[in-house]
Amino acid sequence: MKTINKRIFTITPIIAFALTIIISTGISRSIEHRRTATADRPQTADQMPNGSYSNLINTFNASSTR
Structure with a gap:
């Protein structure tokens, strides 16, 4: 019985x-x-992440043309 327990623990x-x-x-x-x-x-x-570089440029272009 002890050898079985030792094997299980090993x-x-x-x-x-x-x-x-x-x-x-x-x-x-x-x-x-x-x-x-x-x-x-x-x-x-539409699928670009919010923090992407292109989104930053597009937001800047949209705000600067107004």
């Missing part, structure tokens, strides 16, 4: 560590896949 952290690596690798791959999918598509002006 194997459990190894399995937990391996599962952690597998899960984190899968998450990082899915994030990278989403980044490349969005980078391949050109964004229209």
